[in-house]
Each structure stands twice: as C-alpha cells, then as structure tokens.
Amino acid sequence: MAKNTDGMDSGVKSKKEKRMDIVIFIVLTIGAVAMVFPLVYMVCASFMTKGQILSGHFSLIPNPLKTGTYKEVLFDSNFLKGVRNTMLVEIPVLIVGGFTSSLAAFSFSKLKFRGKNGIFLGLLATMMIPFAVIMIPQYVMFTRWGLTDSLLPLILPGLFGNVGMIFFLRQNLSSIPYEFVEAAKIDGCGYFRMYYAIFFPLMKGAVMTQIILWFMGIWNDYLAPTIFVANDEWHTLQVVIRQFNSQYAVNSNYPLIMTASVMALIPTLLLFFFFQRYIIESMAISGVKG
C-alpha cells in the first residue's frame, strides 16, 4: 500500500503503475460498495413484504415487489406533520439566520470596532461547549417562557446566527482586499449598503453552501426537537421517524420503518448530489484551516 502514497501521475504512466491503479481501484470499489451496502439494503427492504424480511434468508430483490408501503407512509398524517414542522423551522431560521450570520461575518472581517476579537473568540469558544451543558438550562428557559408547545425553541436560537457559518464566511471574506471598503467609503457608501451591495454578492456562493449545510443540520437534528418540543402536534420529521421505529418494531414491521427512513434521507441526499463539490470543498476547508 505504501507505494501508492505519492499520487504523482503526471504524464505517462508506466505499465507497473497502471496495474497498481487497477488494483487500487478494485480495492476501493469493494470498500465503497461495503459502505453503501446497508443503505442499498434499506431501499430494497422498503419494497419487500414483512414475510420476506422475517424469513431469515438473505435476499436483496423484493419478491413480491411491494410499493404500497410508500403510499402508506406518504399519506400518514404524522409523517406529513413531521415534514411540515421541519420546514417551518427551516424557512425562518435559514432566511433570518443566514442574514444575521453573513452580516456579522462581514463586520468581523471588514469593519474596525473595539472588542472585535474578544467577541469573536467568545463565539468560537461556544463550539467546544457540549450540548449536554446548555440542554437543561435551555429546557428550563423555554418551559418558563411557555414555548414548549410550539416550534419556537427550535427557531429562536437560529435567528441569531450560526457560529460555524460566521467563521466560515469570515474566512471566505478575508481573501477580498480591504480596498473595496476604502473605495466604498470614499464614495460615501453606508455600512449596511456596503454589506448588501458589495460584500453579500461577493460571498453569495459561500453563503449558499453554508445554508445548504445548515439546512441538512436542521433536517437531521433529533436531540433539540425531542427535548424542547413537548407537543406531538409540533414534532419534527426525525422525531416522527423515531416514533415510527418504536411503534412498528413491536410487530416487526421493518418494511414500513425502512420506508420512512428512506424518505427522511432523500432530501439531504438529493441536495448532496447536486451540490457535492461545494459541500465537500467547504468540509475540507474547515478541517484543514480550522
């Protein structure tokens, strides 16, 4: 294996290297198939009948092919409520939170004000605080404010912005020369206009990537919704999926559980396939430079 560490395939490859490529490709393919195999099986199982899964024989091909489970889940009122509630959290948080985060990133990167570094470090430090610490106090707060009967515990904190996004956008803006600010000042441009007319368009791509990642984060979040939202009416999709699981596992209705899980995965998977390049890039940047 160690021989392949170089990755310098400039120009013509030798015969030996080509053979190496093939071996590596095969090994990596086997690994990749193993990685997605459980997910593929999940999709297959969602089309099977309960009897086939419980037969104890290994099979991938649904026989008979049953599509009715999808209909059953899709028209389940709890499932639909879950999707609705998740979207009701997503929309305000992403719009308002995206705005506040990008505005703050602009300010941290391009404006001069006292206390800037202190505030920024304070925000960054919060990324290290375990959720377990703030979970109980937040729960007490939301209960006292009478919000646990609504989606507000999930929406409110997001409106104030997202530290990860601020950090990433600030990094992104640092490559834009300060002369832009000076030129705008000379032209008598106000600070807010500087943000929305000059800098926001310049970081639009980065903002979009961060919004997509944030969307996925909210979509996949389970812990906060399950702790802070007491009313069944406002359960988000992940909480509903989990309830399906406990409810239907009793009578081993695995096809239904798998179907619901598949459907909960589809939106994030689609987003990932469409925006793969940006998502992977921004992940890599936060790891290498963070």
Place this chain on the structure above:
Amino acid sequence: MSKKGYNPPKKKMSKAAFREHCYGLAFVAPPFIGFLVFMAFPIVFAFVASLTTWNGMNNMMDHFCGLENYIKLFTDEKFWKVLGHTIIYMIGIPIGMFLGIFIAMGMNRKIKGIKVLRTMYYVPVISSLVAVAILWAFVFNYDNGLINVIIKALTGKQGPNWLGNEAWVKVSMIIFMTWKGLGTSIILYLSGLQSIPRDYYEAARIDGASGWKLFKNITWPLVSPVTFYLLITGMIGGFQVFVEVLVMLPTGGKNYSAATVVFYLYDKFAANKYGYASAMAFLLAIIIFIITAINFKGQDKWVKTID
C-alpha cells in the same frame, strides 16, 4: 465578559471611526445576544444548578447542596461504567483515521471514476443519524438482521447477538460510528494529501527513499494537522455520543452495557434530577476542556506544517 466596547476610549476616536465602531458592533449584535442568552447564561445557570438538588420545582436556590453532587459522582459506579463505555467507543477514532488515510491515499491518484467512489464513502456522513441508526439496529438484529442472515447463508451458523450481548454491543457501536464518520476522515485526509508539494517526494526519491519510508517521513508528518483536527473533533464528539445509543438501544442495552455519559445524564434529566444531571454535564465539559487543552499543548511535538 469583556466590557471593552464601553470602556472610556484610550485615545479619542474620530467621528468617522466612532461611526464605524457603532455599525460594527450593531452588525455583530445578533450573534452576540444569541450567545449571551442561549450559551453564556445557560452555562452559568447549569453551574449553579449543579450545586443544588433541584428537581425543577420551587426555587432552585432552596435546594443548595454545595459540591455534594460532584462528590456523589465520584462514587457513582454507574457513572464510571458509562464513562468507560464512552471511552471504549473512541477506539473508533484511530480505526477511522487508519482506514481514512489509506483510502485517501488510494484516491489521491488520477483514476477515472474515483469521484464516484468518494461520493459513496461520504453518503453516510450526510445521512440522518436517526435514520441510519434505525437501519443499523435492523442490520444488527439477531434473528433477521442483514449481518446474521449473511453469516448464516455463508457458514450455516447463527451469528453473534450484536446488540444483545454486553461485549458485542460495544463492537457493534464502534462499527456503526466508524461507518458513519469514515467519509469525513477520507475527505480531510485527501485534501491534506493534495496540499503536499510533489517535489518533496521527488527529492526523497532521489535520495533513495521509497514506499514505507516516503509514507513515514513525508506523508504522515505532513497530514498531521488533519490527524490533529480529527483527533480533537473526534474526542469532543466522542464524549457526547448519545442519539446513536438512544435510537439503537432505547434502554441503554442489557445491564446498561451500551449507555454513554450523556445517555446516563439524559436519564437523570428525564427523572427530573436536574442538579445531578447538571453536575454530570459540567464534569463532562471539564473533561472535554482538559483533553482538548492537553491535545493543543502536545501538538507541537508531532503536528507539522508545510511551510
């Protein structure tokens, strides 16, 4: 916190500079207020609560008990048990790194179709934790789960009780978590590998180095920032493992054999033992802080940068 913004300015700001100062502060006000309300205040609150036996009713300060909760924690066998499980699960971190660097090295070649493979490795990372935990609970099922069904088809024997056996359940959790996180290690190592200048290898080749030596002396040291990042984030996340267990083993497994610190903490929280749960949360934060600090201190010894 810092009162910097309101201290009398040491040297007087010009009118324009003062205007910029005000706008700058105003623009960062929302996240800062969010930080105060949803982070700073809760942290203080959690610390005070950890010094009480509060159950959520009445006045918290009437239940003040000093450090009693912390002392109780040190003699709480269950706490040590779940802490042990939490640490055992972290075996997945080096396993993920090992697989990650080797797969990334394989991918760092110009081979057609490699991008498709990269995507396949990454899919578990972006998948919903609840959905894949449900899936894996089924994969590990003793009677009809995917793994045991395959084992039976291949060998004719019944496979292990993945989630029901106190020892196997740890193996199962480590497999699951490694599977979920592997894509991240690969992507990060890959971008680390791509930033290593080629002439380093060429120079070493001329000096007669090859194979393992190239890896040991060039590749591994130069991806050490990635290793460091994975170690830090892996451990911070590792101490907080919870949803995985909650979904796969809602009761914490046979004899609590799968429970983690946060799982135990959540149990106490659900039982309205806010004081005790807060103490546990605080202890957890302190452990995380100390381990992160040790890692940062130790990094000079082994983390290299390219320039």
